[in-house]
Amino acid sequence: MGLPEHWVKLINQCVSTVSYSVLLNGSPTGLIKPERGLRQGDPLSPYIYIIFSEALSSYIDALTRKGFVEGIKNGRFTYKSAYLGLRRLRPSPCSALWKCIWKINVPYRIQVFSWKAARNALPARTVLHTRMPMNYVDCTRCNDPSESIMQALVFCPFASRVWFLSSFCVNTQAFSTKSFMDWMLFWLVNLVYKLPDGDQRLFVAILWSLWQSRNNLVFQNIKENYTDVLMRAITMLLTRKSTLSFVMRDFTNTASFCASIVFQVESVEEAEGRSIWAALQKAVEQKLTHPIIESDAQSLINQFSAGMFDGNSRTDAIFKDIQFFSSKFVACLFVFQPRTCNSVAHELVH
Numbered sequence: 001m002g003l004p005e006h007w008v009k010l011i012n013q014c015v016s017t018v019s020y021s022v023l024l025n026g027s028p029t030g031l032i033k034p035e036r037g038l039r040q041g042d043p044l045s046p047y048i049y050i051i052f053s054e055a056l057s058s059y060i061d062a063l064t065r066k067g068f069v070e071g072i073k074n075g076r077f078t079y080k081s082a083y084l085g086l087r088r089l090r091p092s093p094c095s096a097l098w099k100c101i102w103k104i105n106v107p108y109r110i111q112v113f114s115w116k117a118a119r120n121a122l123p124a125r126t127v128l129h130t131r132m133p134m135n136y137v138d139c140t141r142c143n144d145p146s147e148s149i150m151q152a153l154v155f156c157p158f159a160s161r162v163w164f165l166s167s168f169c170v171n172t173q174a175f176s177t178k179s180f181m182d183w184m185l186f187w188l189v190n191l192v193y194k195l196p197d198g199d200q201r202l203f204v205a206i207l208w209s210l211w212q213s214r215n216n217l218v219f220q221n222i223k224e225n226y227t228d229v230l231m232r233a234i235t236m237l238l239t240r241k242s243t244l245s246f247v248m249r250d251f252t253n254t255a256s257f258c259a260s261i262v263f264q265v266e267s268v269e270e271a272e273g274r275s276i277w278a279a280l281q282k283a284v285e286q287k288l289t290h291p292i293i294e295s296d297a298q299s300l301i302n303q304f305s306a307g308m309f310d311g312n313s314r315t316d317a318i319f320k321d322i323q324f325f326s327s328k329f330v331a332c333l334f335v336f337q338p339r340t341c342n343s344v345a346h347e348l349v350h
């Protein structure tokens with residue numbers, strides 16, 4: 001908060017020169033020395049409110065002067081001015097970008113990565129420097145004196161070359177006066193230029209792959225070439241790994257066994273099929289006699305209940321196994337359960 005050091009020391013002394021002891025069976029036991037924090041009843045605590053409300057109000061004043069806060073007039077909050085302020089607000093282009101990022105069909109971690117990059121929250125050197133002083137903030141690859149997110153992912157000659165060689169064939173020079181946010185808005189939100197869905201996937205995959213490549217260089221001194229970066233992006237999109245999960249519970253509804261398995265799958269049916277397969281195998285292992293399989297894949301559940309499967313070459317073997325496993329039980333029921341009822345399994349996926 002920028003308080004003078006002397007003042008901080010003074011307060012710290014108030015906190016750390018006292019000691020507490022606890023009454024145990026009526027007699028005080030041990031001495032506890034606090035290192036931080038004030039408790040209710042402490043002689044200092046009435047001042048906390050004054051000190052912090054002062055700081056808070058001058059902070060709000062400063063924001064109001066810069067136009068970041070609406071609804072404050074002459075230091076007072078009024079509903080009328082808040083209302084007038086709100087009327088001026090339009091949905092910002094950023095919120096359109098967030099919406100777009102969460103809709104791109106890539107693994108969740110890549111969505112989070114893209115979101116962090118756009119929020120200026122990836123630990124590029126200049127970003128880190130704002131949190132802790134760094135001795136140097138230059139780009140490891142090209143010695144550009146300040147490595148920002150835009151520099152690392154777009155302007156660095158290496159990144160620039162990757163974008164040029166990619167199917168987007170972009171000359172990043174055209175963005176030389178733009179921020180990383182502008183770059184994201186241009187490709188994902190701009191009404192004229194935004195990419196079709198399939199290309200949006202590739203776009204964020206390349207961003208992610210460039211960042212991987214940068215980390216491999218910085219932390220492991222691995223030097224990659226342009227094709228490595230593009231291939232990693234494309235491979236990631238082609239072999240999307242799915243995490244499947246199932247939850248076992250007894251009739252008291254307490255989960256007795258949870259599992260999360262990673263597979264490479266080609267269809268949702270295959271994913272659910274494999275998940276059921278894994279659950280049944282576990283049920284056989286645990287010598288259950290009357291398992292009930294709940295899944296949110298309606299068509300699969302119908303097929304298994306009827307004992308008839310309609311699978312392709314990849315799913316056929318899984319489905320045959322499921323039939324085999326289910327014949328091992330005294331009874332085995334397949335029940336459709338909407339996704340909302342199975343939040344534990346879906347939590348596990350993430």
Ligand SMILES: [Zn+2]
Pocket residue numbers: 139140141142143144151152155156157158
């Ligand atoms: Zn560079």
